[in-house]
Amino acid sequence: MADAVVVRLVGGPDHPGELDAAGFRGLLAAVQLLSTRVGRHLVDQARPGRSAGVVERSARVRVVGLDGEGTATVLRFAVGEEGVLGDGLEHEITDALFELVRGLWNEEPPSWTTPLLGEACVELLDALARVARTAAFGGARFREVSFAPAALSREAWPREDAPRRYGAAATVRGRLDRVDLRRRVLRVLDESGADVVVESVLAGYDVEGDPLVAAARLLGSEVVVTGPASRGPGGLRLRGATVRPA
Known part of the structure; x- marks a missing residue:
């Protein structure tokens, strides 16, 4: 059964309830990339035996709403598809996704974060920073967290090609x-x-x-x-x- 994710964007270059095509594509691609990598990570670590098709369908992100609410642009996503025999994998994916989002907010990646997940988290931050000054993630099962994506650390996240720090x-x-x-x-x-x-x-x-x-x-x-x-x-x-x- 599909799970719900709500993203609120405030202070971007567009009017509330609007997103330019490039910003929208970038944000949707970043959310999908993170969802897909989370699904693959969960299956590799704890759910072996699931087919690639089940993982892809359980991690599939669909836009089900785009509205203006006050000064905010509100995007509603559905993660997963109805009738997928994933035994609740889509809910596990959104649980892990929100743990990563809270890590972005706290600037402290979860201990299980891999470089592939770290790269996807940084891509999400960059995509959010292009369309909003502040962003909030929430959903029916999650308490909303709000942050300024441009101000958050990218260096804290593991990545294969993370920028190096030069010292003495x-x-x-x-x-x-x-x-x-x-x-x-x-x-x-x-x-x-x-x-x-x-x-x-x-x-x-x-x-x-x-x-x-x-x-x-x-x-x-x-x-x-x-x-x-x-x-x-x-x-x-x-x-x-x-x-x-x-």
């Missing part, structure tokens, strides 16, 4: 073994045998012209690289670094 400067000594002039990226093999990616280069010694081109002349040589550092799953990265001969 680090110095690396090693062999410059790769130069990508098109992407303006260098790679240094450090003394421990690990790859260090250098995302941009600043002139650090007596160089005229492009500092990346000057650094490229050191390809195959021992160098010392210093710059703001970020340590993550892909290893150490430096940005805005200086490169000099060792």
Whole structure:
């Protein structure tokens, strides 16, 4: 049996009860993406054996209402379809969806949030920010939560390609073994045998012209690289670094 989700949008670029086509498509796509990924996550983790068709139908999002109420644009969604033999999977999907929405509101992802779910949550925030200053999620079974999507953290959510944070400067000594002039990226093999990616280069010694081109002349040589550092799953990265001969 389909479940109900109500989204209230206030302070967007359109009149109450109206949404431009691009904003509407983006928001609907983001809600559908999150619902689909939640359904797949639930089946993978706790409901093995469900067919892909059952999951897709249980996670299907339909717009069943678009109205203006005072200063708000109100969207009503139905999640799931009637007659799907999913044993209430659509209700489990909306339960998990609202737990993620509360995580957005609190800027604290649930402990079970995967990178795929984190990416979908960030897409939802971005889609909401394009159509409203404040957004509220509620439904027949849920207490409404309201938040300003543009102001909420994206960095708190796990993602495969999450933006890196760069902190204090680090110095690396090693062999410059790769130069990508098109992407303006260098790679240094450090003394421990690990790859260090250098995302941009600043002139650090007596160089005229492009500092990346000057650094490229050191390809195959021992160098010392210093710059703001970020340590993550892909290893150490430096940005805005200086490169000099060792």
